[in-house]
Structures are given as C-alpha cells and as structure tokens.
Amino acid sequence: MKKRKIDDFSDFRNLLEFFPEDGLIQLKGDRKLIVSAEAMGNLRMELINTFGIKIAKGVLMRYGYTCGYQDAMNLKKKFKWNNEKDIISAGPKMHMLEGIVKVTPVEMNIDKEKNIFKFKAIWNNSYEAEQHKKHFGISDYPVCWTLTGYASGFSSAVFGKEVISIEEKCEGKGDDCCLVKIKLAEEWGPKITEELKQLKLENFHRKISLLEEKLSKKTRDLRKQTRQLKDTMELLNSIYEGSTEYSIIAEDLNGKILTFNKGATLIYGYKPEEIIGKNARILHTKEDILSRKYEKIGEIVKKEGIFEGEELRVRKNGEVFPVRRTVTLRKDAKGNPVGFVVISKDITEEKKLEQQLKEYTSNLENIIKKRTEELIISEAKYRDLIENSPEIIYQSDPEGRIVSINETAVKKLGYTIDEFMKKRVQDLVPEEYKEKMIDHLSRVIKEGKSTVETVFLTKTGKKVYVEINSTGFCDSETGALKYTRAFVRDITDRKKLEAQIMHQEKMASLGLMAAGIAHEVGNPLTSISTIVQVFQRRTKDPFFLENIKTLRSNIERINKIVRELVDFSRPSSYNFENIQINNVIKNAIGIAKYDRRVKNIEIKSDLDSNLPIVRLIPDQLLQVLINIIFNAIDAIESSYGRILVSSKLENSRIKIEIEDNGIGIPRENLNKIFEPFYTTKKIGRGTGLGLTVSYGIIKNFGGTINVESEEGKGSKFSIILPINKIKEN
Secondary structure (H helix, E strand, C coil), rough: CEEEEEHHHHHHHHHHECCCCCCEEECCCEEECCCCHHHHHHHHHHHHHHHCCCHHHHHHHHHHHHHHHHHHHHHHCCEEEEEEHHHHHHHHHHHHCCCCCEEEEEEEEEECCCEEEEEEEEEECHHHHHHHHHHCCCCHHHHCCCHHHHHHHHHHHCCCCCCCEEEECCCCCCCCCCEEEEEHHHHHHHHHHHHHHHHHHHHHHHHHHHHHHHHHHHHHHHHHHHHHHHHHHHHHHHHHHHHCCCCEEEEECCCEEEEEHHHHHHHCCCCHHHCCCCHHHECCHHHHHCCHHHHHHHHHHHCCCCCEEEEEEECCCCCEEEEEEEEEECCCCCCCCCEEEEEEEEEEHHHHHHHHHHHHHHHHHHHHHHHHHHHHHHEEEEEEEEHCCCCEEEEEECCCCEEECCHHHHHHCCCCHHHHHHEEHHHHHHHHHHHHHHHHHHHHHHCCCEEEEEEECCCCCCCCEEEEEEEEECCCCCEEEEEEEEEEEHHHHHHHHHHHHHHHHHHHHHHHHHHHHHEEEEEEEHHHHHHHHHHHCCCCHHHHHHHHHHHHHHHHHHHHHHHHHHHHCCCCCCCEECCHHHHHHHHHHHCCCCCCHHHHHHEEEECCCCCCCECHHHHHHHHHHHHHHHHHHCCCCCCCCEEEEEEECCCCCEEEEEECCCCCCCHHHHHHHCCCCCCCCCCCCCCCCCHHHHHHHHHHHHCCCEEEECCCCCEEEEEECCCCCCCCC
16 A cells, blocks of 8 residues: 555545445445534534533533544554645545535644644634524634544544644634644643543543433423422412402403303303303404404404403493403414413493592693693794704703704714713714814803814714804803703715715816826827837847836836826717626626636626616726726735625616725725826836726716725725616717
C-alpha cells in the first residue's frame, strides 16, 4: 500500500459507497449516517431544558470525542498516510463533506518526535451554532461542544496523546466566525480542567446516574401534580354543585345544553331534566336570536377564547332580566374546540341600584356640566389646534428640558410623549448640530426670540431638516425666562428640492464646461500624440523609448478622459429599440465575468421574468450596468466577494438593483459620487466620470439612479426606469 497525501483525498465524495437497497452508506467499509441538523438541534434543546447546560455540554462533548476518535482510528487503519499532518487535515475535510462545518486551517505545527502539536482553524457555518441560536438565541459562551469534542478525539487518536481543543470565538456568541485552538493537554494548564472533566468516561457515567436521578425526581413531581390536579377537580366539582348565585352551563358548539347546575335552576327556573339536551337559545331573547347574536359571540369565543359582557336573558316564566356572563371555550385533550362554558349572574338588583344612583347624581352632573361646559369647549379647541397642527409644537424650560409637546412630534420623530419628557431639545439634534442649538436657546434667553434651521433625529436615526421659531416667556416680576414655546416646521422636502435644483444647475454648467475642455484639450493632445509617435519611430535609444512609452500611456489616459468628457457633454446619438431589460443585465454580467478581478467574486442575478418590453437604448443601459458592476468589483477587498444584480416591477416602474459586500462608501461622500472627476480609486484606475455619465444616461431615459451604502458592509445602487415615460430624445 503506497503512502497517501491529503491531496490524494481532495474529494472524499469519491470514496463514499452507497448501497440504498441495503440501507448502507460506507467510507472504505466504515458505515456513515445522514442525520438532520434540525433533529440534532432538538436533541440539544431537550438535553439543556431537561438536565441543564453543564450536563448537556458533557454529553455532547463526549459524543463528539467518540465520533472523532473512531473516525481517526478508521482512517489510520484504512489508509497508509504520509505523515500526521495529512491525517489531521483529513478531519476538516470529513466535516465539510458531512455538511457539519466549513473548516479553514490557520496554523498547523505537528511533530510527534518533538512532542509538538499546535493547530488553529476558523469554523464557518457551524450547524451547532446555528441550531443553538435558533432555540436559545445568542449565548454568553461557546456552543460548538460536539465539534470541539470531535477535534479533541480525532487529534488524540492521531497523535497518541491527550490533545484538547478549545473554542475561543463562536458564531453562537454572535462572533463573525468560530476560532478553535488545539494543543496538548499538558500545554493548556489549568484552563482545561473543566474540558477534561467533561471528556472523562467515568465522569460521563456519573452524569448518566445524575440524569437518572433527575428523571426519577421529575416522575415524582408529575405524580404530585396529578394528585393536585385531582384535588383541584374535586374542588371545582364542589363549586359547580354548590353554587347558587352563579348559573354554570356547559354547551356543545351548536348550543346544545350538556350540564345545568343548581344556580342555573334558581336563576332560570328550569330543572336539569327539563332543559339538558335542548338548545341554549331557549334562554335568549327573540331580538338576540333574530340578530344572530348567539352565533357572533360564539365566533368571538372560538377566536379569542373568552367573552365577557352584560346581556338580557329569559326565565321559564317568560320574564326578561339582565345578566353579567362570561363565556369560555372548552377544548379536548388535543386542543380542539368542543363547546362552551357559560357562567352567568342575575344582576337585576344591581341594575336597580345603578338606576337610583343615576337619578341621585343626575342633578349634580347637570350643574357641573353647565358650569364647566364653556371651559371644556375652549380647552378642546385649543388642544385640537395644538395636536392637529402640521408643525411640531413644544414648550421647554430654560435648560432646554421638554415640558410639553404635541402629537405631531410623536408622528414625525417616533418617540412617545413619556420619552420626550425625559429629553432636552438639544438631545434631538446630531452631535455636529448641538452647539448651533445651544446658541439658539441662548438667543431666546437674551433676546426673547430666535429662529434657526437645524436637524432633528427620529428614534430610528433618520434625519429630519427643520426650521425652529422660538419665543421666550418671562416672569413678570423677576424678568427671568420661565419657559420657551417653539413652532417647528419640517423643511426636509424643501431641502431636497433645493439640493436637486443645485445639482441640476451644477450638472448643466459642468456639461457646458466639459464640452469646452474637451475641445481645448483634444486639439493640442492630437499634436502632442503625433510628435511623440514621430520621436518613437526615429530613436532607438532604450532610455528615450522607455520614457516615450510612459508618455504615450499618459497621453492615452488624457485621451480617455477627453472622450468621457465628450460623452458627458453631448446628447446621445444612439437609436432607441424595443428590448427586454433582463437580456441587457445578463449581457453585462457575462462581460464582467471575463475580468481577472472576478476570480474570488460571486456574481448572482435574481431577475423578474415578467418584466414588460420597454423602448430605450440598449448599449447605453449596458454601459451604465458595466460601470456600476466594475465599481462594485473594485470595492471588494475580502477573500470572498458577492455581487447580486436583480430586477423587478415596482409601482409600474422597472427597478434594477446592484448590491455588493465591498468596503462601502463613507456617508459624507454619498452626495459626491455622481459629480464629475470625483473618485476614490488609485491614480490611473479611474477618471471619476463613469457614474456621472451613467447618471446622465438614466436621467435621459426619464429615470433615477440612487445609492445606499454602509461603510464596511457594502453598497446598493438602484436604477428606476418608468415604463410609459421612456421617450426618444
């Protein structure tokens, strides 16, 4: 048998043998199983809920240790390995084959002769962390117990000495990955005392004994609860039989009376043998029966489980009387509705007392009402004016603490009235606006009034641009400021409109300037390029040739900028066509995938197949998509990049989104990215005109292009194209 390297097993799947007719999956004779991650998660949940975290951890670590140890022994037995490093590397490959976790080795230093064993790896997509978070949420401790046990068992079997793995980072704690370190037990020191206890077999057996004790205790508790339930049932039966003040009636879902207690007999006048088996509607008024009130209440009880209210009922002698009743839903052992329990009380005497009380207090209420009516009307008008004002209105003390505020503020900023009462006005503005707000409050104190434009932050962090007009009210004796009343107008839409107008004016001016620059630079550049070509043909000096090559490269760069300036400044001369936008998107993705930078980047698409045919210039839309996709590629610096291009129909418009997981754009730069010559790329890699030209193309189509970005997480560009407004210009 020749010696094997880990590269010989780059794909363990080729070694798996499937025998479905015998119910077997084997790896070189060693039987394997496919186990549901959900089932393992449920097992973990049951272990923790029944026996606690400490015992559950020990059981799962021991299980993982046994699996890892057995796998390593089988691999050593089935194959002849080149060295210990290769067989250690086989463990992670087994894990990834089985769908347990993705393993990325970071450090490996294994030398059996020198008694060295150090291994560090990153785990991603751990099924244990996933299931633990699903059942228990984010934990304060590492949770991949089976995996660390497996790593300890596998490493110990390979190295022939006790090797222990410890998880220092864990996805179950909310970390971005799991980080595991594996060393000889003797090198860990006291840090692994608990892990060794968990892995000792005799300790495992002792825990099984503890589990049996707990199970026995639960059985005793269950018997006790059964006895208590029996006592409760006897008590309820005695209440049912002995109650004379309350009518207790059990009905099925159709209203058939099943039980009728002594209290029901005293209230309604029927004996149980007279009414059991009849429909409960016999106790209801004709009006309630005709209006189907019984059925409506039944539906409420089925939905909510209970109904409480006052209604009129009919005695055996025909007398109509009021009751206060509670209707609850009866269910069988499986939780299915089977009927109702109706508990009623005759409140005839209570109603008489209520009527007398109404008569006694009627005159007093009329007097109070008459004397306060004008005040109520006046206050209502004032309150309605304040609460329904389109502006935020508040009062604050001299330190800026809010003492009252209207409902408009609640709707616009998202805080409750109680939350506003705990804030100062300056707490509502971003940090960079606080000094400006404090100056505004100071002017109110000094001058009695002040106006300022600033920004309020909503509870979710959204900015709302506002104009505040404040007036101070002073003490008549001391002249000191008592409070400030402010009217706050939302000017966000006005600010956006002003910004759009400024941007459009700027772009129009830049377009004229770009045409002039392109003309003035283009002609001299042609002359310079011609002269450089003549020099290149007439000299053979390597030094000059190398510098001429650099010069031509820079001329071509300037020429590229001039061409983009021309594209930016002149109207399109392309022809409009009837196209399917998804085809243009697929073409752009296909072009991007040929770029060498896409090697570690996954470009996916999610396209709506029901998009309508639209009329526009396909080459220009392709140019826009390629510009944005290549910008996304340049923004991805991680080892795993992801770009998602999607299309959908939204509000009678076509929406294209290009989302990446790159470095993102700083918030302060978001309003600059469509400006000409603005770029964050290295010199020579971008001119800063790509997005400017793209902006002009989409605007020419009658659409809009927007960007959302979070630094460190990525960006999302949204292109919105109207279906009915795309016209040839």
